[in-house]
Amino acid sequence: MKFMCLCGKILTDNTDALPYKARMVADEDWDQFMVSCTKPPGCDIRLLTTIYQCSHCGCLRIVKPAGNVVFFKPEDEHVSRTLLRSVKSEAG
Numbered sequence: 001m002k003f004m005c006l007c008g009k010i011l012t013d014n015t016d017a018l019p020y021k022a023r024m025v026a027d028e029d030w031d032q033f034m035v036s037c038t039k040p041p042g043c044d045i046r047l048l049t050t051i052y053q054c055s056h057c058g059c060l061r062i063v064k065p066a067g068n069v070v071f072f073k074p075e076d077e078h079v080s081r082t083l084l085r086s087v088k089s090e091a092g
Contacts, residue, residue, distance in 0.1 A: 007054060
C-alpha cells in the first residue's frame, strides 16, 4: 500500500517492522484486546488503530479500524521524526 502525506511525501506499507508505523489500542478497549490475545484465533485486530509518521515533516496519519483517516501536524517543526520507533531502538 502507498499513500501520500500532506507534505507530498509518499509512504509505503508493504513490509513488516516499519520504523514509522505503530498500532494503538484505545484504553477503553484494552481489557477486551488483552483477553482476545489469550484466545484463538488471537488478538482482535479490529480494535487496533494504525499510525504512520512522515519522516519528512513529522505529520501523523491515523487510520481507525473503520478506515477513517485523520492527519495531525506537529505544532513545532523540530518535533522528532522517529516518534513511532521501537523502544528497543531507543535503548540501543
